[in-house]
Amino acid sequence: MATIRDVSRESGLSTGTISKALSTPEKVSPKNLARVEAAIKKLNYKPNMLSQKFRKKTSNTIVVLVPDIANLFFAKVISGIETVAQKEGFSVLLGDTKDSIEREKEFVSMVETKLADGIINLRPYKDGDALLPKEGIISVNASSCENTPGATVRIDNVQASQKVVEYLISLGHKRIGVISGLADNPHTVDRLKGYKKALSNFDIEYDADLIVEGDFNYWSGLSAAETFTRMADIPTAVFCMNDQMAIAAMKGFTDKGLKVPDDMSVTGFDDMNVSRYCTPTLTTVAQPAEKIGEKSAELLFELLSGIKPKVTEHILPYEFVIRESTSAPK
Amino acid sequence: MATIRDVSRESGLSTGTISKALSTPEKVSPKNLARVEAAIKKLNYKPNMLSQKFRKKTSNTIVVLVPDIANLFFAKVISGIETVAQKEGFSVLLGDTKDSIEREKEFVSMVETKLADGIINLRPYKDGDALLPKEGIISVNASSCENTPGATVRIDNVQASQKVVEYLISLGHKRIGVISGLADNPHTVDRLKGYKKALSNFDIEYDADLIVEGDFNYWSGLSAAETFTRMADIPTAVFCMNDQMAIAAMKGFTDKGLKVPDDMSVTGFDDMNVSRYCTPTLTTVAQPAEKIGEKSAELLFELLSGIKPKVTEHILPYEFVIRESTSAPK
DNA sequence: CTGTTAGCGCCTTCAT
DNA sequence: ATGAAGGCGCTAACAG
Numbered sequence: 001m002a003t004i005r006d007v008s009r010e011s012g013l014s015t016g017t018i019s020k021a022l023s024t025p026e027k028v029s030p031k032n033l034a035r036v037e038a039a040i041k042k043l044n045y046k047p048n049m050l051s052q053k054f055r056k057k058t059s060n061t062i063v064v065l066v067p068d069i070a071n072l073f074f075a076k077v078i079s080g081i082e083t084v085a086q087k088e089g090f091s092v093l094l095g096d097t098k099d100s101i102e103r104e105k106e107f108v109s110m111v112e113t114k115l116a117d118g119i120i121n122l123r124p125y126k127d128g129d130a131l132l133p134k135e136g137i138i139s140v141n142a143s144s145c146e147n148t149p150g151a152t153v154r155i156d157n158v159q160a161s162q163k164v165v166e167y168l169i170s171l172g173h174k175r176i177g178v179i180s181g182l183a184d185n186p187h188t189v190d191r192l193k194g195y196k197k198a199l200s201n202f203d204i205e206y207d208a209d210l211i212v213e214g215d216f217n218y219w220s221g222l223s224a225a226e227t228f229t230r231m232a233d234i235p236t237a238v239f240c241m242n243d244q245m246a247i248a249a250m251k252g253f254t255d256k257g258l259k260v261p262d263d264m265s266v267t268g269f270d271d272m273n274v275s276r277y278c279t280p281t282l283t284t285v286a287q288p289a290e291k292i293g294e295k296s297a298e299l300l301f302e303l304l305s306g307i308k309p310k311v312t313e314h315i316l317p318y319e320f321v322i323r324e325s326t327s328a329p330k
Numbered sequence: 331m332a333t334i335r336d337v338s339r340e341s342g343l344s345t346g347t348i349s350k351a352l353s354t355p356e357k358v359s360p361k362n363l364a365r366v367e368a369a370i371k372k373l374n375y376k377p378n379m380l381s382q383k384f385r386k387k388t389s390n391t392i393v394v395l396v397p398d399i400a401n402l403f404f405a406k407v408i409s410g411i412e413t414v415a416q417k418e419g420f421s422v423l424l425g426d427t428k429d430s431i432e433r434e435k436e437f438v439s440m441v442e443t444k445l446a447d448g449i450i451n452l453r454p455y456k457d458g459d460a461l462l463p464k465e466g467i468i469s470v471n472a473s474s475c476e477n478t479p480g481a482t483v484r485i486d487n488v489q490a491s492q493k494v495v496e497y498l499i500s501l502g503h504k505r506i507g508v509i510s511g512l513a514d515n516p517h518t519v520d521r522l523k524g525y526k527k528a529l530s531n532f533d534i535e536y537d538a539d540l541i542v543e544g545d546f547n548y549w550s551g552l553s554a555a556e557t558f559t560r561m562a563d564i565p566t567a568v569f570c571m572n573d574q575m576a577i578a579a580m581k582g583f584t585d586k587g588l589k590v591p592d593d594m595s596v597t598g599f600d601d602m603n604v605s606r607y608c609t610p611t612l613t614t615v616a617q618p619a620e621k622i623g624e625k626s627a628e629l630l631f632e633l634l635s636g637i638k639p640k641v642t643e644h645i646l647p648y649e650f651v652i653r654e655s656t657s658a659p660k
Numbered sequence: 661c662t663g664t665t666a667g668c669g670c671c672t673t674c675a676t
Numbered sequence: 677a678t679g680a681a682g683g684c685g686c687t688a689a690c691a692g
Binding site for chain 2: 069093115
């Protein structure tokens with residue numbers, strides 16, 4: 001493998017000149033530039049970026065910490081991050097933690113060992129078991145919840161949930177079930193808060209029996225739907241905390257002979273691509289996943305460049321999308 | 331930032347000893363080991379991995395080239411890759427090319443510039459515009475098609491497609507439509523081949539009018555379904571080349587008043603999670619996406635370690651899953 | 661504009 | 677088992 005020294009020898013110029021020819025060609029005479037190029041081509045020289053990074057003490061790499069990359073929402077956020085990172089000349093290291101705190105630690109330590117310059121964390125912040133934010137580690141929390149410390153990008157989960165539930169109420173629903181995420185998940189907490197606000201705004205009493213705990217995966221939505229159908233006083237609508245559970249719930253209700261939306265209105269959260277193509281199409285909250293990724297990356301690069309950003313908590317707009325899965329109760 | 335030299339000074343030991351204490355502690359006396367540890371803790375020393383990699387001339391990083399990470403199938407493959415990579419102590423750099431050949435080039439050059447040791451390519455190989463395989467660059471093509479050169483991991487697309495179509499024929503269908511991917515996509519080519527084989531096995535004449543071109547995205551499935559409903563002689567079943575188009579097609583048919591599967595059988599390809607929760611549930615080919623990722627990574631690491639693997643073309647088993655979207659024609 | 665020089669932080673012989 | 681010394685490939689002063 002040819003090194004810069006080989007190019008120097010071949011071209012009869014010093015390594016310093018070669019280096020400059022590569023980084024700031026306008027500061028090298030055209031004649032010499034041509035000689036450098038010729039030598040590079042002849043030797044098929046490729047600069048050793050590892051050496052460059054070492055020398056410059058910067059990896060130009062960020063790590064994206066993600067609980068599970070096979071979750072479409074996260075994948076979209078990452079896509080947004082990638083777009084911005086490439087524009088800035090950064091690489092993104094994938095930190096699929098598979099929900100293991102051990103793996104998460106390893107990835108965090110990558111910035112301590114210079115392998116990465118900063119971190120974007122897609123795992124919602126939870127008091128107590130959070131590795132980030134951490135002193136000396138530049139990070140952004142993407143898709144966070146209320147009261148997340150440090151730099152964050154998110155939508156207003158409380159408000160969005162409230163809006164969904166108030167819409168159901170406006171249709172005439174009074175008994176509205178919830179398929180939640182795990183009870184201690186911060187998104188669950190925020191979205192439940194919005195649900196309660198909506199009820200209280202319209203003087204509907206909160207009934208804890210109407211909250212069925214899921215885990216954001218399909219299966220739990222199906223199972224929760226069955227739970228509802230076994231209730232003595234079945235609700236007329238169900239607010240699901242993500243689209244996956246909502247789609248599975250629609251199936252669960254359909255299987256038990258309930259028509260959606262005639263017998264049961266169902267709403268989701270996220271607006272995955274499939275939600276406008278399933279049957280019936282899903283009323284849901286559209287999260288700007290790619291935008292969240294882009295904004296997070298932009299914020300991280302601001303932080304990385306040393307400027308203190310004016311705003312460190314970005315609350316992005318969401319959209320409430322009404323489709324076929326909701327209607328007035330019979 | 332403390333360096334190894336600081337630890338050396340603090341502990342009164344040479345840098346060589348510190349280095350050894352970190353890499354092969356069993357070769358350092360317990361007494362000195364303790365002193366090293368004390369010094370490290372006192373100074374909060376973290377080895378500079380950038381320097382380490384530079385010195386060792388290996389990045390311990392692989393790049394995963396993916397046309398679009400917000401595609402669930404790819405995301406799952408990546409998840410499998412990550413699992414194996416972490417076990418091997420490698421990082422994975424995300425190469426979301428967003429279908430741009432320029433970006434792809436950049437990522438490929440990362441191994442030439444030592445930023446990565448090898449590449450796993452999720453883009454199907456197409457004669458003519460393929461950057462990989464390439465001399466001097468260790469790579470594996472994951473989820474490839476027939477006749478892909480170099481190291482590959484895939485399922486037998488032709489056989490799987492044939493099986494699906496023969497199943498439809500066995501149900502009594504004779505006029506079977508296809509919603510394909512883009513015509514020049516290698517997966518389209520392989521799967522169409524299987525479709526034709528099935529027809530010819532059962533002496534059904536191939537009718538090019540029954541092939542409607544899609545692009546593997548939802549929208550094209552919906553649009554193709556509408557095309558079918560406008561045909562004079564509507565088919566009784568449609569073989570879709572992925573689940574996304576199949577789910578959208580089911581919606582398209584339903585919207586036009588056709589019942590699935592009573593009036594129209596629909597099959598997919600991939601078996602995304604949603605396919606067992608949509609309504610009706612989808613008959614499809616289950617690709618072992620995570621396994622494909624794991625196998626690809628294992629193969630790459632074999633290649634990287636310098637051993638010539640006995641097998642460089644891995645054909646993984648798929649599963650044909652029969653669900654509710656198919657039945658005998660009326 | 662170009663050449664010289666001195667390291668970046670670490671690992672690895674090679675002695676001891 | 678430990679220490680001394682050299683150098684990986686590159687960039688960044690600094691001189692000229």
